[in-house]
Amino acid sequence: MDPTLRSYQKVSKSPTNPHSLTDLRQSSVPDLFQGPAGSGLAPRAEHEVHGLPSGQSALGLAEKLRQAYFWIVNHAIISPYYDIEYHDGPRKSIEFGxxxxxxxxxxxxxxxxxxxxxxxAVRRKCLLIGGPGRGKTASAILMGVLAGYPVNDVRRAIQHGQPQMTIADLLGNPLPSHLIEAKNMDEIQIAWRKWLGMRVKIIDEYNRIPTRTQSALLTVMGDNYAEIFDQIYECPESAWFMTANAEEGGGTYQVIEALRDRIDIVVKTLHFSSRFLGELIPRVEKDIRPEEVVPPEIIFSEIEMDQLYQDVLKVGIPLPVQRRIEFFASQFEYCAPAGEQFEYKTKDTLRLSPLDARLVMAQQTDMDPLLALGQQTLNGISVRGLLTLLLFCKALAWFRGNPEVALEDVRQILPFVLHDKLIQNSEAAFFELPGHAVYRVDKISWLRRLFDLSCIAFDRLNRDHDDPVSRLSEAFALGLDGVTEPEVRLRLQEIEVLLESFSRQGGPLSAYLFEDAIKLKYLHQRYTNYLKWLQWKT
Amino acid sequence: MAAVEDLKIPLELAELAEELRRKSLLGNSSRLPLMNQLWQTFLPLLMPRFSAITPLAEALSNALYHLCLSPSARPEEWLLRLNRGLPDCQQPQTLLDLAEVCAWLAGQPERRERALEILQTLPDALLESVFLSSWSASALRAGLQASAWWHPEGLNQTPAAWDPNRAVVHVMGGFRGWGGPFLFPPRLYLASEQIWVQSGNEVWQILADVFGWKLKRSKYLPGHAVPAQALSDPDHPASGLFLAEGNGFQVLASLNSFKLQLFAPIHR
Structure with missing residues (x-):
């Protein structure tokens, strides 16, 4: 084999993240025989436990994915941008002005x-955005190859968005002879397009697909089935990769909102760093296409892909981290001028009205721009958004070899998950503060800054140690069985006292206190109903 | 002792030896003197016994490396027991199984569960040769399975008539500046029958048995963890001593000390 080609197919035998390898094993027992000397011997039980092909263990899957990562960055997609930063101790910062x-x-x-x-790994929907020739489609093709499909099959299965694309182009055609002979719809057989059955689905330039065809795509993306002439095709669980040349739906057609909402994570391409031009020369000289020389060691079988997903789900989210995500999410839905009744003071109410949300939100002039984070967005975070955030946090922690999600994992992944989900209110006072104008452009940094500000507020409020609403919720979660009438009255009183303390704080209500008040009202109502029942019983 | 550079290393191990030497794990500049001993005295014994020696050399070197880095482990004892059992190892896998059992006996309590499983499959003669005692293999298996605090090499103890009043004590911890894990004097917590240690923002779970202890690092203290109770002494109301009981042992911490004392078992 050509030495250049051989170097392309080389996968590191050394552990890609030795520290985290140890951490993951701490959940069971560290492997005695793996270490600095060669590859060591894997203990027998590892292979037997998971019943995976080719002796692949569950731990090996995380390592295999890391190896895939390092192979891609080293040989396939030259992306020397370490923008997901982790620090072990103090970091060094260098200032340029x-x-x-x-x-x-x-x-x-x-x-x-x-x-x-x-x-x-988690089989969700990823949008790759950026200028032409930056490697968006190449990256998506690599994912198809990693899933075990021949590179030609992957290329043929790409759905290229174009203005003339029809539903038949996307999903398939009824067989003409059946169309003529069929007595009823059930007899019409459909020639389904092959890509529907693949575990990696690629839609290139999805914002060039006509609106009607987008709706058909939405059904496949959202409900995982395709439908033509009353015939249904159930698709397997799959990872979706969509590409778009311009953000904000600036393609030929406006992307329908429901379709945008189905996108779970947004990835931005970065420019090619000219200092890496030398890496391109062997590709030209030897006519090497990385997707054609993917080493077999990093290709995943169907069983491995399923196992990979199951392993990610097992990663825990510790309560302190969960609390901070809750606190962050509570910042965005409240909008005082949007409603008269307490429950309707939300951006959802505003969304259903014909008024311009920006104008209504601009009425709140007495808010501190660094504390009222909700002022910076035109919407709140949906349940789907939160589910996706939790899943990707787990995936990142798992990829790093940790059994639990760390706060830094959330901080790093959150901007990419919420990129298209939290709509920026660029007229908010926050962006007028010195040095903040850049956040109107750099959404990733803006979202990370939002999370940092939320964590600062969380710490300032000492929520880790002083969170009476959580305490009351935990007491309620223990159940009402055996709770006596005096105890219920005591809890009701505690809720009322707490709500009154909110009201005594003065000034405009904070978004997180709004969410707390809603939770307290809920608890109050549940206890009230229980009290009524207790009284009726006696 | 002859330098490793002077040793005649078989060709098949040369690459591995060079890798270890490059990582300062073997040779004159080795950070782990015991690694030289393994290569000089133990690995040569494997050559006439097993055909494929490289994977074994890799695995055993890695095992020794982990033991040397484990604060409570006694790698010399591991090597000693391995030497004792080697004549009864007929297969490479048996040797690796023995190495795992010996790692447990040499102070890695986290391997207890797996080691007990392996004990069931080890040949009787091999198991008996590992311990300097007169116990039969079946008595060893039963005794080790029955109690985490029975030591087959203990004085006049039998698994059946083992004296529960005889507390085994480990002293663990220490200030990080002196090689210990703690930056601040540790505080004890109890959660789900497990004892946890917090020092500053860092958290560990204590694992222990008669052969050793381990401070297993954790990201967080469990949400429901409760602080250990202060020892009440009528003469010295502020004794500054805290005692935690859990998982079959007791741990004593002092307000101003970086060390923890482990007593076992708890008398009930």
Whole structure:
């Protein structure tokens, strides 16, 4: 084999993240025989436990995905941008005027390569956006090859968005002879398109698909089935990769909102760093296409893909991290001028009205722009958004070899998940503060800054140690069986006292207190109903 | 002792030896002197016994590396027991199984569960040769399975008439500046019958048995963890001592000390 080609197919035998390898094993027992000397011997039980082909263990799957990551960044997609930064101890920062370059002190990652891989692992929908020729489609093709499909099959299965694309182009055609002979719809057989049955689905330039065809695509994306002439095709669980040349639906057709909402994670391409031109020369000289020389060691079988997803789900989210996500999510839905009744003071109410949300929100002038984070967005975070966030947090922690999600995992993944889900209110006072105008352009940094500000507020309120609403919720979660009438009255009183303390704080109500008040009203109502029942029983 | 550079290393191990030497794990500049001993005295014994020696050399070197880095482990004891059992190892896998059992006996309590499983499959003669005692293999299996605090090499103890009042004590921890894990004096917590240690923002879970202890690092203290109770002494109301009981042992911490004392078993 040609030495250049051989170097392309080389996969590192060393552990890609030795520290995290140890961490994951701490949930069971660290492997005695793996370490600095060669590859060691894997203990027998590892292979037997999971029954995976080719002796692949569950731990090996995380390592295999990391190897895939490093192969892609080293050989396939030249993306020398370590924008997902992790630090182990102090980091070094170098200043360029008012800008800073951080040198991460722990293994850090390039989002453009890592996030599609995580999407591959959790089988969700990933949008790759950026200028032409930046490797969006190449990245998506690589994911198809990693799923075990021949590269030609992957290329043929790509759905290329174009203005003339019909539903038949996308899903398939009824067989003409059946159309003529059929007495009823059931007799019409459909020649379904092959891509529907694949575990990696690629839609290139999805914002060039006509609106009507987008609706058909929405059904496949949302409900995982295709329908033509009353015939149904059930698709397997699959990872979706969509590409778009321009953001904000700036393609030939406006992307329908429901379709945009189905996108779970957004990945931005970054430019090609000219210092890496030398890497391109062997590709030209030897006519090497990375997707054609993917090493077999990093290709995943169907069983492995299923196992991979199951392993991600097992990663835990510790309560302190969960609380901070809750607190962050509670910042965005409240909008005082949107409603008269307490429950309707939300951006959802505003959304259903014909008024311009920006104008209504601009009425709130007495809010601190650094504390009222909700002022910066035109909507709140949907349940789907939160589910996706939790899943990708788990995936990132798993990829790093950790049994639990760390706060930094949330901080790193959140901007990419909420990129298209939290709509920026660029007229908010926050963006007028010195140095904040850049956040109107750089949405990833803006969302990360939002999370940081939320964590600062969380710490300032000492929510880790002083959260009476959580305490009351936990008491309620223990159940009402055996709770006596005096105890119920005590709890009701406690809820009322707490609500009154909110009202005594003065000034405009904070978004997180709005969510707390809603929760307290809920608890109050549940206890009231229970009290009524207790009285009726006696 | 002859330097590893002077040793005649078989060709098939040369690459591995060079890798370890490059990582300062073997040779004159080795950070782990015991690694030289493994390569000089133990690995040569494997050559006439087993055909494929490289994977074994890799695995055993890695095992020794982990034991040397484990604060509570006694790698010399591991090597000693391995030497004792080697004549009864007929298969490479048996040797690796023995290495795993010996790692447990040399102070890695986290391997207890797996080691007990392996004990069931080890040949009787091999099992008996590992311990300096007169117990039969079946008595060893039963005794080790029955109690985490029975030591087959203990004085006049039998698995059946084992004296529960005889507390085994480990002293663990220490200030990080002196090689220990703690930056601040540790505080004890109890959650789900497990004892946890917090020092500053760092958290560990304590695992222990008669052969050793381990501070297993954790990201967080469990949400329902409760602080250990202060020991009440009528003469010294503020004794500054805290005692936690859980998982079959007790741990004592002092307000100003970086060390923890482990007593076992708990008398009930």
């Amino acid at each position: 008012d800008q800073q370059l951080h040198l991460p002190s722990d293994q850090s990652y390039s989002s453009f390569v890592l996030l599609p891989l995580l999407n591959f």
